[in-house]
Amino acid sequence: MYILKNSIRNVTRNAGRNILIGMIVLVIAISSCIALSIKQSASQLQTTGLSKIEITGSISVDRQALMSQAQDSGTDMRALMQESESLTLAEMQNYATSVNVKDFYYTLSSSMSKGTGLEPVSTDAVTTAATTQTQPTAPTESEESNKAISPSGMGTQGDFTLTGYSGENAMTSFISGTNQVTSGQLFSFDTADMTCLISEELATFNGLSLGSTIQLTNPNATTEVTTLTVGGIYKTTTATADSGAMRFSTAADPANQIYTGYNTLNAISGQSLSVATLGTDTSGNQTTTALRTQESGIYTFSDMTAYENFKTDVTAMGLPSSYTVTSTDVTNYENSLLPLENLNTFATIFLVLVLLIGGSILVVLNILSMRERKYEIGVLTAIGMKKKHVVFQFIAEGFIVTLIAILLGTGIGAAVSVPTANALLSQQVASIQTQEESQQSNFGRGGSSSGGRPGEQATVNYVQSISSATDITVVMQLIGIGILLTLLSSCGAMVFILRYDPLNILSNRS
Amino acid sequence: MSVLKLENLSYTYQGAPIKVLDHLNYEFENGKIYCIMGKSGAGKTTLLSLLSGLTTPTDGKIFFKDQDISQINKYNYRSQMVGVIFQGYNLLPHLTAAENVQLSMDISEKIFPDKVRHGFAALAKVELGEEKATRRILKLSGGEQQRVAIARALSYDPEIILADEPTGNLDGETQEGIITIFKKLAHEENKCVIIVTHSPEVAKAADVLYELTPVS
Ligand SMILES: Nc1ncnc2c1ncn2[C@@H]1O[C@H](COP(=O)(O)OP(=O)(O)OP(=O)(O)O)[C@@H](O)[C@H]1O
Ligand SMILES: [Mg+2]
Numbered sequence A: 001m002y003i004l005k006n007s008i009r010n011v012t013r014n015a016g017r018n019i020l021i022g023m024i025v026l027v028i029a030i031s032s033c034i035a036l037s038i039k040q041s042a043s044q045l046q047t048t049g050l051s052k053i054e055i056t057g058s059i060s061v062d063r064q065a066l067m068s069q070a071q072d073s074g075t076d077m078r079a080l081m082q083e084s085e086s087l088t089l090a091e092m093q094n095y096a097t098s099v100n101v102k103d104f105y106y107t108l109s110s111s112m113s114k115g116t117g118l119e120p121v122s123t124d125a126v127t128t129a130a131t132t133q134t135q136p137t138a139p140t141e142s143e144e145s146n147k148a149i150s151p152s153g154m155g156t157q158g159d160f161t162l163t164g165y166s167g168e169n170a171m172t173s174f175i176s177g178t179n180q181v182t183s184g185q186l187f188s189f190d191t192a193d194m195t196c197l198i199s200e201e202l203a204t205f206n207g208l209s210l211g212s213t214i215q216l217t218n219p220n221a222t223t224e225v226t227t228l229t230v231g232g233i234y235k236t237t238t239a240t241a242d243s244g245a246m247r248f249s250t251a252a253d254p255a256n257q258i259y260t261g262y263n264t265l266n267a268i269s270g271q272s273l274s275v276a277t278l279g280t281d282t283s284g285n286q287t288t289t290a291l292r293t294q295e296s297g298i299y300t301f302s303d304m305t306a307y308e309n310f311k312t313d314v315t316a317m318g319l320p321s322s323y324t325v326t327s328t329d330v331t332n333y334e335n336s337l338l339p340l341e342n343l344n345t346f347a348t349i350f351l352v353l354v355l356l357i358g359g360s361i362l363v364v365l366n367i368l369s370m371r372e373r374k375y376e377i378g379v380l381t382a383i384g385m386k387k388k389h390v391v392f393q394f395i396a397e398g399f400i401v402t403l404i405a406i407l408l409g410t411g412i413g414a415a416v417s418v419p420t421a422n423a424l425l426s427q428q429v430a431s432i433q434t435q436e437e438s439q440q441s442n443f444g445r446g447g448s449s450s451g452g453r454p455g456e457q458a459t460v461n462y463v464q465s466i467s468s469a470t471d472i473t474v475v476m477q478l479i480g481i482g483i484l485l486t487l488l489s490s491c492g493a494m495v496f497i498l499r500y501d502p503l504n505i506l507s508n509r510s
Numbered sequence B: 001m002s003v004l005k006l007e008n009l010s011y012t013y014q015g016a017p018i019k020v021l022d023h024l025n026y027e028f029e030n031g032k033i034y035c036i037m038g039k040s041g042a043g044k045t046t047l048l049s050l051l052s053g054l055t056t057p058t059d060g061k062i063f064f065k066d067q068d069i070s071q072i073n074k075y076n077y078r079s080q081m082v083g084v085i086f087q088g089y090n091l092l093p094h095l096t097a098a099e100n101v102q103l104s105m106d107i108s109e110k111i112f113p114d115k116v117r118h119g120f121a122a123l124a125k126v127e128l129g130e131e132k133a134t135r136r137i138l139k140l141s142g143g144e145q146q147r148v149a150i151a152r153a154l155s156y157d158p159e160i161i162l163a164d165e166p167t168g169n170l171d172g173e174t175q176e177g178i179i180t181i182f183k184k185l186a187h188e189e190n191k192c193v194i195i196v197t198h199s200p201e202v203a204k205a206a207d208v209l210y211e212l213t214p215v216s
Helices: A002-013 A013-054 A065-075 A078-085 A091-096 A200-208 A263-274 A302-316 A330-337 A340-370 A374-382 A386-444 A472-499 A502-507 B045-051 B073-081 B097-108 B115-125 B142-155 B172-187 B201-205
Strands: A054-063 A104-112 A160-165 A179-184 A194-198 A214-218 A220-234 A257-261 A278-280 A284-290 A293-302 A323-326 B001-009 B021-024 B027-029 B033-038 B059-064 B082-085 B160-164 B192-196 B208-212
Touching: A002 A013, A002 B097, A013 A340, A013 A386, A013 A472, A054 A104, A054 A302, A054 A330, A078 A194, A091 A104, A104 A263, A104 B021, A160 A263, A179 B045, A194 A200, A200 A220, A220 A263, A257 A263, A278 A374, A293 A302, A302 A323, A323 A330, A330 A340, A340 A374, A340 A386, A340 A472, A374 A386, A374 A502, B001 B045, B001 B192, B021 B045, B021 B059, B027 B192, B033 B045, B033 B172, B033 B201, B045 B160, B073 B082, B073 B097, B097 B115, B097 B142, B115 B142, B142 B160, B142 B172, B160 B172, B172 B192, B172 B201, B192 B201
Parallel strands: A160 A257, A194 A220, B033 B192, B033 B208, B082 B160, B160 B192
Antiparallel strands: A054 A293, A054 A323, A104 A160, A104 A214, A104 A293, A179 A220, A194 A257, A214 A220, A278 A284, B001 B021, B001 B027, B001 B059
């Protein structure tokens, strides 16, 4: 078609004008390529990142839902909390029958006090906070300070946290390598063998070795003594990682974690329940001296879809709305994307600005070039070229210039987008971390814990870099932008050509 | 039968106070050379732009083979039926002479066995060889440009030739050559050739002479 041939010829014959337009499109293309690449990798990481990892989740009371329920119905939040107790093991096991659950395991945990010959490792939190490293020091006032009532209604807080596992796969801290058995062996999962794992620190502190026995007591009834055999000793790396962080209680200290089998702790709890004395406190609530225990179940899912399906499954299976399925994996992952998400927002704003400014410049340039090309339009229409063909030819010229610039820009953009995006990303990560740290120190908490419950390690591993950014989607988007820009900037030309009176050519004899 | 016919044609430029053309009743036939003469500003160019459909009469009508020109597609009419040699040439400066000629052939959408050769042949007729034909317009002299404009108007074989002072920039000898071409077109190829001219030599070749007087 001769019109297209004309366009191509015109582009090469008017290099000066087209290079100017091309340069502007090139700048737009490179900027847009970087912005689009950031957006693309952000959305990709969001959708594909979670599908690759195995997800663990649990069912817990939905405090948020309870809160709004309390507000709506005017009932007491505490009463509602009491009503919606944690799920029982049987209930949790029932939900585990969902086909979407890959594996289910559970733990039982309880806070226990020291017995004869056993002292908890303690940190003088107040004086050493944020400056000194965690060191086992002599117990001071532990009796008093540890008798504080825990806010979660666990009864009296003890010195140790005793956790009973249903199986090896439940011991996530050992699987992840945070804890390592250094001597001895694991307790039995099948029977209540009254054997436990203690930390190296606790062993050294109390002069305990494999085969030693330790005595723990029920914090609600100190006469109830439980004797456990030290079957193994483990090393934990949590303490150093947490150094400087203020301890919420001695029982939360990683050194004071004692691990055993589910059956063992269950037996201890059953025994305690059988000898418990019931009473009534001053406000008329029922009290019991039975050892408080908390069961928690952990579901594993092979992927994100299974996790999402499980959420609908449990509702269908009758899980009340006051409970919710949560996953720290998912939450952590979502948090890890925060810098990228921020960058994504910036990229969007940047993209819009680039397109607005670039588009305006192109429109103006096109209008200016139309004035310059009046004569050409006049000649073409005077010798009988239909106006729609002239318009087509001019738009085609715009497309050729834009397309070349877009292709060049995509090439350059693809080369620089990864390093640029990563540089911006690391800045973003740094600024988020600084912000967090200052927030932490404003609240008197040192360290890098992200404001979770004290003692709980919650540092988020932010996505620090992206690898490949410019893909076919980005290229298609860029071509789309090119088409849009060409059409937009050609609008002026179109109106100009369509309104041009060929008679003017006769009065235009320059 | 007349190929072009004016019926009480009057024309006033938009916004201008007076008429340029007033009740003209000319007739143009195939196989003849018409010369239109008149003082500068008499309205000769205006008449040609009306005949080529670049503008429409203020009053009266123009018929192309008994068809009111205002009823037909002006673009097809201009690109196929008439060949206009503009007073200011109106060539595209970023193209070569040959490309200018070929562009008009392309726009006419007429079929030529060999477009490129046909274009060069049209230029050769006005004594422009291949070397000059492949030069950009601005690298040609005024007379050469004028001949390119003539070649372009003839290249797509239109039925009517409208020429606005086609020999204004040419020496006597070259002018003779052009006159010969016009004669051949009218008398051998049965075209209708309408020439606006101040040149007595050209006027001598005319079969019919119209004298335009400015409207007073
Ligand atoms: N676009 C225009 N608007 C208003 N008046 C015009 C326009 N073009 C031409 N005229 C006027 O119309 C009259 C006729 O102009 P035209 O160009 O037809 O003259 P001409 O006979 O071709 O003269 P010349 O021999 O000098 O080429 C002139 O008086 C001119 O000033
Ligand atoms: Mg004139």
